[in-house]
Amino acid sequence: MRRIPEAAYTAQPWLVHEITGDFRLEDVWELPAAGGGPDDFPKLLAVFDAGLEHEASLPTRLLFWLRFKIGAVLRLDRGSGGLGSRVPSLRDRLPTELRDAPPPLPSKGSEFTFLYERDNERAMEIANGTMHGVLHIGWVPDGRGGWRGQLAVLVKPNGRFGAAYMAFIKPFRHLIVYPALGRAWDRRWRTLNETGRLDKG
Structure with missing residues (x-):
């Protein structure tokens, strides 16, 4: 998993551009998907939906644990700071056919809320303090x-x-979290291609 230029994202005709004009682009990463073909986007989503955090390195898991502990102390994740309370969901900005579409099953262990899915893109959102x-x-x-x-x-x-918080955690994301999740993603992708399954067997 490696960082790639922002233009690799902004040049694509994604629907997400139309609903996030007031957001800033924080990161763009290339996901491990060696040997993928034009119809393999569902396979990529299957890897994500199976959950990756528990396969990440010990430092990454410790960072997730620390983040939740800090969030509890500072009350960053209380309901009043989330979607539908502090901020409205971006689903309100979607075209009607996507806004009314039923969401898929939630991703395992994910804190994100489904926004929309099309043939070659999926968007999810999260909000806290x-x-x-x-x-x-x-x-x-x-x-x-x-x-x-x-x-x-x-x-x-x-x-x-x-x-300030986003600036503080940026080095940890770039040096520890994303590389570790990328390695877990690569293992899952290879397992899926070789065995047709997403478990460790």
């Missing part, structure tokens, strides 16, 4: 005859504290 965020997964040609996954993170910080 520090920010309103969007996680976007896309499926694009890799320019070498194959296809690859793309993950983008967009955020709208909640005031100065939210902006």
Whole structure:
């Protein structure tokens, strides 16, 4: 999993661009998906939906644990700071046919709320006391005859504290969290391609 230029995301005709004009692009990553073809986006989503956090490295799991502990102490995740209370859901900005579409089963262990899914993209959102965020997964040609996954993170910080918090955790995300999740993603993808299953067997 490696960071890629922002233009790799902004140049795509994603629907998400139309509903996140007031958000900033925080990160763009290439997802491990070696050997993927044009119709393999559902496989990429299956890897995400199976959950990855419990397969990540010990430092990454410790960071997740620490984040939840800090969130509890500072009350960052209380209901009044989330979707439908502090901020409205971006579903209100979607075209009617997507806004009324039933969501898929929730991703295992995910804190994100489903926004929409199309043939080559899915968007999810989250909100707490520090920010309103969007996680976007896309499926694009890799320019070498194959296809690859793309993950983008967009955020709208909640005031100065939210902006400071996002700046503070950025090195941890880039150096520990995303690389570890990328390795877990790569293992899951390879297992799915080799065995047709997502378990460790």
